[in-house]
Amino acid sequence: MEQIKPGTKLHEILSWVQDMGASDLHLQENKAARYRVDGQLKMLSAENLPPLTREQMLSLLGENFSQACTDRIAAETEVDLSLQMGPTRWRANFSKQQARQSCSFRIVPKHTLRLKDLRLPETLRDVLRLPRGLVLLTGPTGQGKSTTVRALVQEINETQALRIITIEDPIEYIFEDALSQFEQREVGIDTATFADGIRNAMRQDPNVIFVGEIRDRESIFTAMQAAETGHLVFTTLHADSSAQAVGRIREYYPASEQDNISVMLSRNLNMIVCQRLIPDVHNERVPCVEVLKRDRTVQQAIEQNELNRLTEIIEMCNHQGMHSFDQYLAELMAAGVISEATAKTYAANPHRLEMLIAGYQSSPGILLPEKR
DSSP, X not given: OEEOOTTSHHHHHHHHHHHTTOSEEEEETTSOOXXXXXXXEEEOOTTXXXXXXXXXXXXXXXXXXXXXXXXXXXXXXXXXXEEEETTEEEEEEEEEXXXXXXXEEEEEOOSOOXXXXXXXXXXXXXXXXXXXXXXXXXXXXXXXXXXXXXXXXXXXXXXXXXEEEEEEXXXXXXOOOSSSEEEEXXXXXXBSSHHHHHHHHTTSOOSEEEESOOOSHHHHHHHHHHHHTXXXXXXXXXXXXXXXXXXXXXXTSOHHHHHHHHHHHHHHEEEEEEEEEEEOTTSOEEEEEEEEEOXXXXXXXXXXXXXXXXXXXXXXXXXXXXXXXXXXXXXXXXXXXXXXXXXXXXXXSHHHHHHHHHHOOOOTXXXXXXXX
């Protein structure tokens, strides 16, 4: 892991970002730097940091990183790294755009978060009691998927004596053993690929496997194999809804294999959590989640590729801890957490949300545990 050294310009910049309460910093060659606070992108003034040339950017990195690392960043189109700055970890991506160098830095929170700290529904806790199966955390980039997975895994760590293996690219959070024992492996350093890491993890006596992201059909298949052979598998995927998540997994495979994948997925999928962060009445961000749990009806819809039925099933099964985005928006609005204008802005189906608002009666304790 590369170290950010005290007294260097990059250390000074990242310390400023941290002090501002920002989550991300974006540097682009010959352009003004930007940073993100509470989801809002802001420009860093030229007085604080003038636009950097490529030579200045590489010099900024060269003060801290090994020569091999800076050469790799200069030569390759995309590089992911984990960085350490004192007690703080950062995730960094180095890329090219229009043949110019870009850098994105994201701070990795060091404090231990629990589901209740994140204002997530109590129903997510149900999955922690399952001995096996696949759990998908989905949503756009920067919407808290990794933080939610970490909270779920930390709940296991503090309540159950299990062996947990994580496979990430790069490692973001360092877990400390409580009741559980961790083994954290990084793609490219500790294992060649996600698929190799999952395959080998199954030979290392794990109870729980966390895969940072499924990116190809081989890693998807091995993750489902791990779930089918008696492991609880958590992973993330970029998708906006439960139906889209299942559809995206099918799309990784040729048409001749998609039916078999649907059958395998229907047997092993425990839960899909689709998450977005939306502004609350205090202009902070709160998670809004859609939750799909496997029951016989869900299993049949996935097996038969009737994905258009999933939203209706979710909305009809509140008593089982399922709910759609719009149902959760209505719940948040009824509890005074978000405004009606925000609910309407973020609704997946504005007409459906209007109907929910018009006749909505909340179910205490199902969606908002802190309101009990």
